[in-house]
Amino acid sequence: MKKLQACLFAISALTLAVPASAQFAKAEDAVKYRQSALFVMQQNFSRVAGMAAGKIPFDAKVAADSAAVAEFTSKLPWAGFGPGSDKPESKAKPEIWANKAKFDDYATKMQTEMAKLAVATKSGNLDSIKLAVNATGGTCKSCHDDFRAK
Amino acid sequence: MKKLQACLFAISALTLAVPASAQFAKAEDAVKYRQSALFVMQQNFSRVAGMAAGKIPFDAKVAADSAAVAEFTSKLPWAGFGPGSDKPESKAKPEIWANKAKFDDYATKMQTEMAKLAVATKSGNLDSIKLAVNATGGTCKSCHDDFRAK
Numbered sequence A, B: 001m002k003k004l005q006a007c008l009f010a011i012s013a014l015t016l017a018v019p020a021s022a023q024f025a026k027a028e029d030a031v032k033y034r035q036s037a038l039f040v041m042q043q044n045f046s047r048v049a050g051m052a053a054g055k056i057p058f059d060a061k062v063a064a065d066s067a068a069v070a071e072f073t074s075k076l077p078w079a080g081f082g083p084g085s086d087k088p089e090s091k092a093k094p095e096i097w098a099n100k101a102k103f104d105d106y107a108t109k110m111q112t113e114m115a116k117l118a119v120a121t122k123s124g125n126l127d128s129i130k131l132a133v134n135a136t137g138g139t140c141k142s143c144h145d146d147f148r149a150k
Helices: A002-014 A029-050 A062-071 A077-083 A100-123 A126-149 B003-013 B025-052 B060-073 B077-081 B100-123 B126-147
Strands: none
Touching: A029 A077, A029 A100, A029 A126, A029 B003, A029 B025, A062 A100, A077 A100, A100 A126, B003 B126, B025 B060, B025 B077, B025 B100, B025 B126, B060 B100, B100 B126
């Protein structure tokens, strides 16, 4: 009974009363969610990019593992750009919500290139990885140039 | 040529000169990485827990998708608890590094229960999901009680 109470306490502490339509309890959570997902992605992508640039010794397994995490997490941030998530202070420009179709197109392109990078790292061919890193990095830059404040 | 330069710029901006042995460029990145991974996981777990507790209307697909993300991200935070990552200010207690084996055991248990939750959500059976949410929430609580400052 005591254990059940502890569990119920843990659950109530972790949950919030929100409608299913609202993916996040508050706009600040949406912002933190997209920033968190992008940070996890960026850390993993940067490791592979560092290997491609010769700044980090090439390790095929680490590259493949990192690219797999980057690919998975590349799908996550976009849920955090929903209606109302433009309100809290962040580097996301209002243009995102004004040009959502263009933003979504950039997001799709990045995910496509990140998936290709994951495939390239599985090949273990450093030249293929370099090309895929360049293509992926280009999609990051395009979006940051248009939609992220300095 | 201009495009190549833009790509190379994007890559150099995203990479850091670090040895492969150092998974993160600096201890602050390790802390931010584990916090980010745990936040993404918690947001997804909480959505399923909210459905289990009747606070969010049950949607089998959303539950399964959320649990899948929670399962994947449950594997990530631990890389951010390496040597030196106890230095930056955070809620992580020094006991983590003093009792690493116990901490790792909690981490493994949480990942095991989160994987079971992902299986339960695929079944679509709310009773199974409730049991798995309780078990998973219990592993969160145990670890927070021992290793996380209030």
